[in-house]
Amino acid sequence: EKAGHKHFMSKEIAEQPTVISEALNFYMSEDGGSVVLPDPDIDFTQYDRIVMVACGTAFYACFTAKYWFEQIAKIPVEVDIASEFRYREAPISPRTLAIYVSQSGETADTLAALRYTAGKAASILTVTNSSESSMARESDMSLPILAGVEVGVASTKAFSCQLTVLLMLALKAAQDRGALSDEDVKTQLTHLRSLPGLLNVALEQSDAIANVAAQLAESSDILFLGRGAMYPLALEGALKLKEISYIHAEGYASGELKHGPIALVDQHTPIIVLAPRDKLFEKTVSNMQEVMARGGKVLLISDEQGLKEASDGVWQSIQMPTVPDALAPILYAVPAQLLAYHTAVAKGTDVDQPRNLAKSVTVE
Ligand code: F6R
Numbered sequence: 001e002k003a004g005h006k007h008f009m010s011k012e013i014a015e016q017p018t019v020i021s022e023a024l025n026f027y028m029s030e031d032g033g034s035v036v037l038p039d040p041d042i043d044f045t046q047y048d049r050i051v052m053v054a055c056g057t058a059f060y061a062c063f064t065a066k067y068w069f070e071q072i073a074k075i076p077v078e079v080d081i082a083s084e085f086r087y088r089e090a091p092i093s094p095r096t097l098a099i100y101v102s103q104s105g106e107t108a109d110t111l112a113a114l115r116y117t118a119g120k121a122a123s124i125l126t127v128t129n130s131s132e133s134s135m136a137r138e139s140d141m142s143l144p145i146l147a148g149v150e151v152g153v154a155s156t157k158a159f160s161c162q163l164t165v166l167l168m169l170a171l172k173a174a175q176d177r178g179a180l181s182d183e184d185v186k187t188q189l190t191h192l193r194s195l196p197g198l199l200n201v202a203l204e205q206s207d208a209i210a211n212v213a214a215q216l217a218e219s220s221d222i223l224f225l226g227r228g229a230m231y232p233l234a235l236e237g238a239l240k241l242k243e244i245s246y247i248h249a250e251g252y253a254s255g256e257l258k259h260g261p262i263a264l265v266d267q268h269t270p271i272i273v274l275a276p277r278d279k280l281f282e283k284t285v286s287n288m289q290e291v292m293a294r295g296g297k298v299l300l301i302s303d304e305q306g307l308k309e310a311s312d313g314v315w316q317s318i319q320m321p322t323v324p325d326a327l328a329p330i331l332y333a334v335p336a337q338l339l340a341y342h343t344a345v346a347k348g349t350d351v352d353q354p355r356n357l358a359k360s361v362t363v364e
Pocket of ligand 1: 058
């Protein structure tokens with residue numbers, strides 16, 4: 001049942017190109033020119049604001065999608081974790097689309113948050129891996145992520161499928177609102193078509209990542225840095241690492257480092273920098289150089305051009321294929337997951353069933 005893998009988690013990481021292909025086929029028109037949603041269709045001209053709520057890894061998928069919805073579709077997005085949102089009595093204006101993201105569709109806090117917005121928001125949409133779940137049933141619309149059963153407690157393929165569906169949704173929003181021309185939507189969809197192949201290339205770095213991970217396993221604290229849509233991924237990378245390897249890890253926005261966390265950096269601190277060669281690259285590199293100047297050991301994950309420009313003096317580097325900007329968070333999820341996985345394997349922890357954690361959190 002693990003299809004030759006030692007753990008469900010590694011099987012599920014490896015399945016990502018396949019399940020993402022399925023999600024792409026499901027949401028793309030046959031001519032590849034537009035995004036098609038199952039009935040009932042969502043008309044994004046009806047909303048002037050989106051609120052996205054979830055827990056844990058699903059929350060980081062929402063946080064990433066905020067960048068896409070705002071940059072691509074020009075619609076303002078608020079994101080929050082469900083356990084805060086449900087109690088903070090947020091005013092919900094009537095032209096709000098409320099989006100809930102949940103692998104299980106049964107997470108107690110997310111379901112309670114959904115119920116809070118029922119009757120207040122214009123529409124409630126759930127993005128889930130479980131079409132029969134409570135959240136799917138209580139929503140106006142529900143979109144499947146088509147990840148297939150995820151057994152490992154640490155979410156991997158559900159995360160990347162959530163991201164894929166949310167990116168397609170952002171493109172649909174851009175299409176409806178005229179924020180992108182038909183031609184530009186088509187170009188973005190062509191890029192998405194290349195994603196499964198790029199993910200396969202990223203997966204080929206597994207052995208190189210295992211070598212670095214064997215050294216990370218000796219650390220007691222690890223930092224993850226990213227800017228733009230790579231910031232939520234830094235948070236996700238840190239969560240994944242701590243939940244299965246039990247090593248303390250924190251994700252920070254690169255620009256926030258000098259406001260406090262840099263005090264943590266010494267020669268024992270590995271700092272994982274997630275930085276494709278995009279328009280924010282130089283800013284991130286300057287933050288990276290600040291930690292190197294304080295003795296920090298940097299693992300730079302970037303593409304060919306990024307490594308050429310900035311790998312001088314770094315401790316380790318991992319090369320990702322070059323990708324269009326919008327796809328980077330989905331692609332870079334792979335090395336983040338593999339780092340957590342191989343570090344946990346090196347430490348000998350229970351990868352698929354980490355201590356104190358449950359797959360579905362149906363109590364508050
Ligand atoms: C982390 C992880 C959790 C879940 C969270 C929400 O790897 O799996 O953080 O993402 O408990 O669960 P769902 O998506 O079922 O609502």
